[in-house]
Amino acid sequence: MAAGKPLTATFVKNITKPGKYFDSNRYGLFLRIDKDGRKYWVQRIMISGKRREIGLGNFPLVTLSMAREQVVDNKRKAHMGNDPLAEKRKAKMDTDFASVVEKYLEAKLAEFDDEKHKKQWRSTLDTYAIPIIGHRAVETIDVTDIVTVLKPIWEEKTETASRLRGRIEKVLSWATVNELRFGDNPARWNGNLSEVLPKPSKIRTVKHHPALAQKDTGRWWNDLAIRDGMSIKALQFAALTASRSGEIRGMTWDEVDFEAGHWTIPAARMKARRQHRVPLTASMIALLQKLPRLEGSPYVFFGAKGGMLSDMALSSVMRKMHKADLDKGGAGYLDAKSGSPAVPHGLRSTFRDWAAEAGVPHEMAELALAHSVDSMVVRAYRRTDALERRRKMMVAWEKFLKKE
Template sequence: MSSMTTGTRLTTAFVKNIKQQGKYFDEGRTGLFLRIDKNIRKYWVQRLTVNGKRREIGLGAYPLVTLKMAREQAFENKRTATLGGDPLAAKRKAQSVSNFEAVMEQYLEAKLTEFRNEKHKKQWRATLDTYAVPVIGSMPVRDIQVTDVLRVLKPIWDTKTETASRLRGRIEKVLSWATVNELREGDNPARWQGNLSEVLPKPSKVATVRHQPALAQKDTGRWWADLSNRKGTSIAALRFAALTVSRSGEVRGMTWDEVDLEARHWTIPAERMKARRQHRVPLTPTLIAMLEDLPRMEGSPYVFFAAQGGMLSDMALSSVMRKMHKADLANGGRGYIDAKSGAPAVPHGLRSTFRDWAAEQGYDHVLAELALAHDVGSEVHRAYRRTDALERRRKMMVDWENFFKKE
């Protein structure tokens, strides 16, 4: 076992790279040191005199608690003790009332503002409320172990694998937040690698990836003709989404200040993109004509606005496609279904229809992926590609329109 003297100042690099069991003290007279156990797990500890008694206070595990964070907390504890207070008492009080549900609420309050949309926020809370809270909600976070996390996950791991996998990650984040805030210590029982991975089958082994049902290429012209005979804002938005192969949320959130009719492109800002990068969409003559014919609502910034001027709901485009499918079946048609799964096609599946078409037409895969706003190639490859090939994509999208609308 090794150690360092209190006169040695720890560095971020040293803390990250040291692999030898021992205690490594930091300078500063706060009693802070890094403890490394036999399994090379690293913990921050503070040796402090509180009301005349020598105590050791755990400050959390590295790297969740950084050197800077540990120093700041150690300084606060030292000041509290010097003024006659007891930092341990405050910590015990916080831990005694910190059950999982309460900590979850604190975490969500702190972190939900980082999420991109309301739907994602609701999904985060819903999975935790539905599956985790009934099982471990009343448990103090300091007491939650692997067996408790398994009681949450096992009932749905095989039948709702994707949901269970996301739930595991969300429980892990809540417990990590609790560790950083000194409400628990030790390993995170919801961690996958080297932990739950040893007792639960890999998600990929128990669940098949479900692709969004795509419109069959043979049905595109028939579907377009059906759609063109309908009226309404949601229908116009779906037509626009189909010809631009944009995501539903990108189209529903589209505002007039993003559109440049003279330059013939629509620029979606990074904060509205899944990849968090600005994306330009070429506007073909057909799309420009569609935009010029659209009504505008005074006071509403949206191109495709809801009744009161706000953004269309996230179900608006999906509802149109469901109604079209049902109506076609009712009229003796075959409906609009995915050729592989037989499931009714959905708006997002139109992007898959485009991708298959582009491949069959021999378009460069990079060009097709750029149209879909996907990451293309390695990070180095992307760094050296300085253009988004807007004009080349414009020609491809004209071909796509002609194919899509051809009966």
């Protein structure tokens, strides 16, 4: 556009070349286009004898006519001895990333049923994002900022970094919906960060929980069966059902249907956030029916004062069993591959290995473990639940576990 001529709406819409384009006789208004093609309105203005620049917003959210109205208003304020830049900064103080995180969490944390999940959400942002971009206005955060946050931990703590990226994306999406920023989300993965960071699947080191060796299942079960205590019973039930420790510890009596023969875990307590039914075998039912019930406590496997068992309760049992076996000259209970002492979560891997060796259909085993698998076949199984087929499978697993 020729110098000295006013901008037009058509020109502003079509121009893409990076640079500055001044609107003549409009109190210092110009359009700035960065190398990524984004367009910003800026005003050069004298405030208290100093030339300053005030950002007026991004096009197309702020149109040419809107920008012109703002520059006139700012010029009027400066002429009257006020500071329009200071006013703008004050108005924007609560749109820095740290403040927006607080607003987002205030609005969304109620959706999280798990207290641990709530703490993790805040902790990852507080630890890795806030120190770097917490002071930045959300409207100014770009891809470079996100990469600066993620890159130091992307390869070393890939899973944490991936979750952090998703959480930043959600916060910025919330900010966009609430008109605190506009344009593309710089934390988006596909076609964005995927072009500058390696895929998590290519660098993530999968953490395998040490599993009980298949040759040791009978010996381990007999060792467990001679012991007594609520944690021991919980570990037995976890082994029989191949369920996660948290699912067992949070189990309540109202989730158990003895007549129908199944245990229904609500979606709020499942990792995949889907309701999951566990078929109960005769041995599982017998174990549950022999348990004491504590008045006032809803938990099947209750801890001190009727509360939930601690997250270390089952792990402690397995550690003590391993040490006791070593003390009497045994080999302990070790993972066949790593040689590390087996842990409760590893029992699920023991079940999975058994299922593969026993010729159990892949989708049946995955359904029993409540894994999130996108296979159409597995989704079909989920629709029918396959409860009775899984009950027979768990009976076979129990026989193997006990080496009967």
